[in-house]
Amino acid sequence: LGDRNITNSTITERPFRSPHHTASRTSIIGGGSRIQPGEISLAHRGVLFLDEFLEYPRSILESLRQPLEDREITISRAKGKFKFPADFILIATMNPCPCGFLGDTEKQCTCSQSQILNYQKKLSGPLLDRIDLTVSVSRVPHEQLAIKNLSLKSQHTNIQSSINKAHNLQHLRYNCSTSYNSSINSTDVDKYTSLSNKAQSFLISASKKLDLSARSYFKTIKVARTIADLEGSHTIEVSHIAESLQYRQIAAN
Ligand SMILES: [Zn+2]
Structure with a gap:
């Protein structure tokens, strides 16, 4: 070092x-x-x-x-x-x-x-x-900051537990404790991610509409795989693809 x-x-x-x-x-x-x-x-x-x-x-x-x-x-x-x-x-x-x-x-x-x-x-x-998620964050009014902080504490505990479960699913999927959905190559995406037929057609039509690059297309699937993991869903559904596409909005624009 x-x-x-x-x-x-x-x-x-x-x-x-x-x-x-x-x-x-x-x-x-x-x-x-x-x-x-x-x-x-x-x-x-x-x-x-x-x-x-x-x-x-x-x-x-x-x-x-x-x-x-x-x-x-x-x-x-x-x-x-x-x-x-x-x-x-x-x-x-x-x-x-x-x-x-x-x-x-x-x-x-x-x-x-x-x-x-x-x-x-x-x-x-x-x-x-090359950035997986882009999010616009709007201003939080000062008077709401204190209230938000209290509710955030309990949310953190729930989020942490979902993340741990998603990590475990990914460790099992890749048989490795340091590999995550983001680490897989584009060529292995089909092997490790299973999209429902509806999700597949939704993704294809959205990619054309948003003019997504090949890299963005695969990133959308990988992020959707993580969203599905957080929900404990074996298959990637339309809702997971839709949420994943929202995180590419800035990139697509
Ligand atoms: Zn300005």
Whole structure:
């Protein structure tokens, strides 16, 4: 792990890394004159959290494409190629526009159309294609925050138990404790996911309508498999595909 001080020989907690958008490309992706792993490798088997995603330089954002696909990073140098593991869960947040109020019900967005387009263009189609879930989050009124917090506590317990059950189903499916629905190759999707006939035709017609790429098509099935697992359903039904497609709305638009 490069120059970082690791006090325990065994890492018992999943890492959570949140590099700032001013961090260098080398510190995030890895490399340097003495080859070092970057934040994406330090987040291996954990979470890489990138706040204000579009504030990161375009070169860093585009460099995430290979590790998001291959779950490792290859750094090429004159003396050879270096590979570091980079199997992380990317969690990224961004504003809908430079001022942050596009679509807000209380404050007016002050950006021009071209400012909004230039801002959103920073998130390229190929990068967005590699993200499994995109969700728009609207403002929560301050007076509701306290009430929500109380009800969230009991919801967390229920969610945790559903997640544990879904994990167990996936461990059995792939006969491995570190493989999940998201890890399977497109070629194995048919083998491990069973869609009902109705779900299959619904997905085909929705894919045409939304002009989904092949990668998005398979991601939709894999996410739907997880939704079905959370419900304890053996087969992927229309409702699971419909919910999964909702998480690709930003990508499709
Ligand atoms: Zn705005």
